[in-house]
Amino acid sequence: MDNVSTNTITIKDMECSVLTNENGFQINVFNYGASLGSLKIPLPNGEKVDVVLGFDSVDTYKESFGLNSPPYFGAIVGRYAGRISKGLFTLNDQQYKLYPNNNKNSLHGGKEGFSQKEWTIVAENSGKNPSVTLEYSSPSNEENYPGELDVKVTYTLSEQNELIVEYNAKTTEDTIINLTHHSYFNLDGHQGSVENQELMIASEKLVETDTDNIPTGRFIDLKNHPFDFNLPKKCPTSIDTTFVVVATDAVSASLYSPKNNLKMDVITNQPGIHVYVGGNCFGTLKGKGNAAYHHLSGICFETQNYPDAPNHINFPSAILKKGEQYYHKTIYKFQFV
Template identity: 65%
Template sequence: MKIKEISHLKDSCIMELFGSMHDGEVVDSCELTNKNGMRLKVTNYGATITSLNIPLKNGEFVDVVLGFDTLEAYIKSFDLESAPYFGATIGRYAGRINNSIFSLNGKAFHLNKNNNNNSLHGGNIGFSQKMWRAKNVKKGKNPSITFAYFSADGEENYPGGLSVEITYMVSEDNELIIEYKAISTEDTIVNLTHHSYFNLDGHDSDILEQELIVNSQKMVETTSENVPTGRLLELENNPFDFNNPKKCPSKIDNTYVLEKENEFAASLFNKNNNLKMTVYTNQPGVHIYVGGNCFNTVKGKENANYHALSGICFETQNFPDAPNNEHFPNAVLKKGEIYYHKTIYKFQSF
C-alpha cells in the first residue's frame, strides 16, 4: 500500500492511499495512534472507520470493529440485500422516516424511499457513501482528524444546504471521541450517528458471550417495520431490559431513551480478554443493533465471513422518525444555528 510522506505528522498520524472511486477520485485513509498504541484507521469515503486496534493489559492488541480491507468491498456492500454500513457516518437522518415524508414550516418534504416505503439512514445515497474532505489533522497528544462534507439543498430531497464536520480523536485515555457539527442555509432536520459494529473479542468472532448494559428505563416502541409508533415502553420486566448485565441478544434493533445526564449510555464487556467499552453521549437516545451479515457475498477483513451475530452497534442519536412525533426530542436545525453531537467510546483493559 502506497504511503504518503507527511513528515510533520510523525508517528501519531499516517496517511495512506486506500483506493480510487470508479470515476478515478482518490480515496485516502488516516491512521491515528496514541501513546498507548491504540490505533484508529478512518477513510474519507463515508468518513468511515475501517479498524480500531485496542491495547490489552497483556501487551496484545485486538481490532474491535468490523470492516473491509478494500475500498471496493465497502462500495459493493451497499448492494447487499441489507447494507451493513460498516463504520460509516450516517446522515442526514439516522434511522427511519415513516413513509419517507415529514413536514417543516407547513411544507411537506418527500424523501427518497430506500427501506420499503420508508427512508433509512439518509436515503438512497446518504453520507455513508459520500466523499468527505480531510482537514485539520492534529498530531501528538490526542491526535485527531476532521472530515467535512457539504450536502446541497435538495440532496435526497432534504431542505437547506448543510455543512457538516466530523472529528475523530484518539485520546491518551484510550477513548475514541467523535464530534459532529453542522449548520444549514435553511431550516432542516438533522440526526447524525456512527455505525461501527463492535466486537471486543475481535472482528472475526461473535458477540453472544459478551455482556451488555444499557443505562435506560424506556425504549421506543416500533411497528413490524421498525418504525416508531410514538409510544415509549417501560423496560421493567421487559426482555430488552439491560440495566443489569446480560449476554448480548441474538436479535435487537431498538432505540433506548437516555434520560440520565452525565451518566454512561451503555457498556460492553468481554470476559475472554477482560476488555470493556463504555459509551457516553450528549444525545437523547442510543440505538442498539446486532448484525453484520454479508451473506457470504463480500468478505470481511482478513477474509472473514461476517454473519448476523458478528457485531453490535451503539448508534447514539435522536429518535428515529422524530420529525413526525412532536413529543420526541426536537430534530429541527434552524437556519444558522449549530448542530452539535459528541460521543465517546472508552476502552479499559483489566
C-alpha cells in the same frame, strides 16, 4: 509521547488517516463515508485486537451498499439516521418526500446518504490526543432535504483510551438532521462473535415501534422486559431497538469481553442509543482480512435522536434552523477490568 502520531496514507484507493495514541491504540479513518476502518487495541499479553468490522477496499464498501440490507460498516450516517415513516415529513408547513430505500420508508439518509460520500480530510492533529477532521457539504435538496448542510466530523483518540466522535453542522435553510456513527464493535476481535460478551444499557424505556420498525410515538417500560439491560447480561442474538438515554454525558451503555477483560463504555449527549445486532447482509461479502462475518460478528451503538422524530411532536426536535449549530458528541471509552 514519541509514539503519538497522525498520518495520511492511501489504502486500496481510500484516503486514510491513521491515528496512534501514546498507549498504542490505533485507528484508521477513511474518507469514504468518513468511516472508521479499524480500531486496534494492544492487549496485556502483547497481542493487538481490532474491535470493529470493516472491509479492505473502497470497491467492497461501495458494493455493500448494493445489498438488500447494507451494513454501513463504520460509517457516518446522515442526513437522518434511522427510519422516517413513508419518507415523509413536514417542516414550516411544507411537506418533503424522501427516497423510500427501506420498504416504503426512508432509512439512514435515503438512496445515497452521507455513508456513501467522499469526505474531505481538512485537519489533522498529531500532538497529544491525536485527531482528524473530515468535512462534507450536502447541497440543498440532496435526497430532497432542504438547505445546504455543511458537516464536520472529528475523530479523536485520547490518551485516556477514548474514541471521541464529534459532529458539527450548519445549514442555509431550516432542515432536519440526525447524525450517527455505525461501527459494529466486537471486543474479542472483528473475526469473533459477541454472543458471550456482556451488554449493559442504562435506560428505563425503549421507543415502541410497529411491524415496520417505525415508532408509534409511545414508549415501553423496560421493567420485566427482555430488553432490560440495566444489569449486564449476554448480548441478544437479534436487536434493532432505540433506548431512551437516562442521563446525557454519563455512561449510557457498555460492552464487556470476559475473554480479553476489555470493557467499552458509551457516553453521549444524544437522547437515544439505537442498539443493533443482526442483519441479512452477512455471508455475502468477505470482511477485512478475509473474515467471514455473520449476524453475531458485532454490535452497533448508534447514539442519536429517535427515529422518525420529525413526525412525533413528543420526541426531541430534529430541526436545525438556519443560523444555529448542530453539535453531537459521543465517547467510546476502553479499559481493562
